[in-house]
Amino acid sequence: MATEELIGRVLASSEEPFTSVIDAVQGLLDDSTIDASAPPIGVAEAAKLVGLSPHTLRYYEQQGLVRPARNASGYREFTAFDLRRLVFLARMRLSGMTIHDLKRYISLVDQGASTIPERRRIMFDQRDRIKRQLRELTLALETTEYKIRAYDGHPEG
Amino acid sequence: MATEELIGRVLASSEEPFTSVIDAVQGLLDDSTIDASAPPIGVAEAAKLVGLSPHTLRYYEQQGLVRPARNASGYREFTAFDLRRLVFLARMRLSGMTIHDLKRYISLVDQGASTIPERRRIMFDQRDRIKRQLRELTLALETTEYKIRAYDGHPEG
DNA sequence: GTAAAGATTCGAGTGCGCTCGAACGCAAGG
DNA sequence: CCTTGCGTTCGAGCGCACTCGAATCTTTAC
Numbered sequence: 542m543a544t545e546e547l548i549g550r551v552l553a554s555s556e557e558p559f560t561s562v563i564d565a566v567q568g569l570l571d572d573s574t575i576d577a578s579a580p581p582i583g584v585a586e587a588a589k590l591v592g593l594s595p596h597t598l599r600y601y602e603q604q605g606l607v608r609p610a611r612n613a614s615g616y617r618e619f620t621a622f623d624l625r626r627l628v629f630l631a632r633m634r635l636s637g638m639t640i641h642d643l644k645r646y647i648s649l650v651d652q653g654a655s656t657i658p659e660r661r662r663i664m665f666d667q668r669d670r671i672k673r674q675l676r677e678l679t680l681a682l683e684t685t686e687y688k689i690r691a692y693d694g695h696p697e698g
Numbered sequence: 699m700a701t702e703e704l705i706g707r708v709l710a711s712s713e714e715p716f717t718s719v720i721d722a723v724q725g726l727l728d729d730s731t732i733d734a735s736a737p738p739i740g741v742a743e744a745a746k747l748v749g750l751s752p753h754t755l756r757y758y759e760q761q762g763l764v765r766p767a768r769n770a771s772g773y774r775e776f777t778a779f780d781l782r783r784l785v786f787l788a789r790m791r792l793s794g795m796t797i798h799d800l801k802r803y804i805s806l807v808d809q810g811a812s813t814i815p816e817r818r819r820i821m822f823d824q825r826d827r828i829k830r831q832l833r834e835l836t837l838a839l840e841t842t843e844y845k846i847r848a849y850d851g852h853p854e855g
Numbered sequence: 856g857t858a859a860a861g862a863t864t865c866g867a868g869t870g871c872g873c874t875c876g877a878a879c880g881c882a883a884g885g
Numbered sequence: 886c887c888t889t890g891c892g893t894t895c896g897a898g899c900g901c902a903c904t905c906g907a908a909t910c911t912t913t914a915c
Contacts, residue, residue: 585891596874614881616892629841636838640872661849668842671835678832681793684786685825692818742861753904756863771911773862797902
């Protein structure tokens, strides 16, 4: 599908440096960035890495979306596996998937390979939602840039 | 700026027909679609046109975001002006601008041309937010399509 | 004339996703 | 030993944007 390349070009055309939350997630895009043999990290460091708050990480665990191990004194230990899961969750949340639907999806993951057809369907729907959002956002961008041009004295109409 | 053309191509590459809420807003993209000399319409029809619920339109009026006239029996009458305002509001909402910020913006509009510099600043910030969201959404799309490929037997990795 | 459909206002309720506060436990530095 | 600071759990609270229910009025169709 050609969509990826085109969007890649759109991204490349953004002249501003990446800022805020997305940076962290961006840094974890490919698994190579997460060293699978690295020692597990605490909740604060994990939160910083994935761009969420420690509170939110605990909340996600409480909802059954991640299951970090605990050390001898009960502290959470996030492994590379957990971090990859968190990055996935963060991206799905940012694209509008609800906690409810993520719980459903993760529970399917927990049930093993037999649930792959349903997981695939969920990802299909998610893809459609994201594409719709891209269209909506693009309209909003056009509207916004139109206003800016107008406020700048609409040199070209 | 090259961004618009590129995003246009991304949009053109979407093979699915447009569905749901965005359709209505899409239909109203350019002002030519709204006949300025057309008679005003009621709340139900206006809601359908802009893709919001009648409840939401009343809520927006209550928040001071639109001010449709009333007929002899107190029914709202949305003019082309009101509809354009609603389309603007719908797009800003869909791109994540809050009601709070929209109230601020509209109150500046009400105060006249002297507030243009601040309105321009608001639209600048909004544009940056939208571009960030486009990047986030694109990452989510990549992740989603990666999952789909994996579930389809990851033929290319 | 009367019933159904759709409009009005008002305040209250809902759902989502955090976010926080309180009370407490553990680890490292001086 | 003691403080400082991050960790824990739990339940409650919050902010946002609707969304709804109830009581009432208007318009339309028969």
